[in-house]
Amino acid sequence: MEQNPLHHILEYNLDIGKTKPDTVHRDESYCPFCDVAHLKNIMDTRGHMIWLENAYPVLKNSWQTLIIETDDCDGDFSTYDAAYAVDLIRFGLEKWRQVKAMERFRRGSVVFYRNHGYMSGGTIHHPHSQIVGFEHYDYHDDIQSCHFSGTPILCEEGIEVNLSLRPIIGFYEINLILSDEKKLPQFVRYMQRTADYFMFKFIRSNDSYNIFFYDFPGDDKLYVKIMPRFLTNPLFVGYMIPQISNPGHRERFIEALKQQLTQPV
């Protein structure tokens, strides 16, 4: 069905949005995710992981849910214990699939992602992921398989890690593709090491990254994109021009990340 571009848009309620707490950009000491006793609309828990409805439903024709990942307010995915990280991703994938199976989102799509750091778009410092169902918005209209093709960094049975040759926004987008779910623990280890690389080794001043999960109709693979976040390049903002860096820089980046991914446990 032809998509009307004027309908391919999401409405955000800024009147609700401006009342949201912000422990990332403002000096607020109260953390709503540490105050577990006052959390509302909890749907499931697993240890310290909590799946609940977002208390600030800013998106129209959507259902916004959150996974509070841990009781450690200063934790991050890149530094979780390996077994805990796998349990967390399993819990998230399970809830993502549960929401995707809902009739309400059959014509739309469901996104699963997490933010970390000042430039990542998140407003609560406490580590959490988001699972959001859209009734009418299908992200597959824009995000295509070409966005996951790239220069291989690592290929092994059931897992591919590559550097995007056709990034969505630009520069260094890492694609991790899982084709055998039995390999999830190793896959999550690569996800953690990629996040760690962007946090601590890539550019000294960078503390922000996003992780996005994707799937495509008729394709059993799990696609994950991890990208460091900076001010968005004006060529993308104004003209939607994605950029990649020069071959020499890319080669050095690939070599450094490959070393990080393959170092012994």
Ligand SMILES: [Zn+2]
């Ligand atoms: Zn907290």
